[in-house]
Amino acid sequence: MKINPKTGIDKLIFGMLQKDVEALYGKPSKSFKDEDENTVYLYNDQKLRLTFYKDEDFKLGYIVGSSQDLVLFDKKIIGRNVSDVQKELNTKDYATWEKEEFDTLENYFNESNWMIFQTEFNDVVKVEVGAIINNKDEFDWKFKK
Secondary structure (H helix, E strand, C coil), X not given: CEEECCCEECCEECCCXXXXXXXXXXXXXXXXXXXXXXXXXXXXXXXXXXXXXXXXXXXXXXXXXXXXXXXXXXXXXXXXXXXXXXXXXXXXXXXXXXEEXXXXXXXXXXXXXXXXXXXXXXXXXXEEEXXXXXXXXXXXXXXXX
């Protein structure tokens, strides 16, 4: 599954509605409302968590993936050493990373591409990508019907 920076993952494009996603992947393995009343879909087979933002008419705005098949710029991400991944990305507008630590986990956040690598023991275990906010402070929805 290809990570498409600023756009989505695989065939998922930021701005899709739940019905658009279900047309591609079928019904989710599980769905629920988070603390902000956003709708969250879990797709177990694809190892994806999708968040549809309530305040944005339930458009797809955030994707979390942990599949071994996740690829960024033709290279697998999950299970790789985060330093190696960051070195490869330095030449592709991913030079700045903010680090947060939580017990055994670290998050490496690249704001310009709204991407987070979550690591444990220095290996990437999860990738999070979000819809980009434009200079008008609005979401830059990529999905066009």
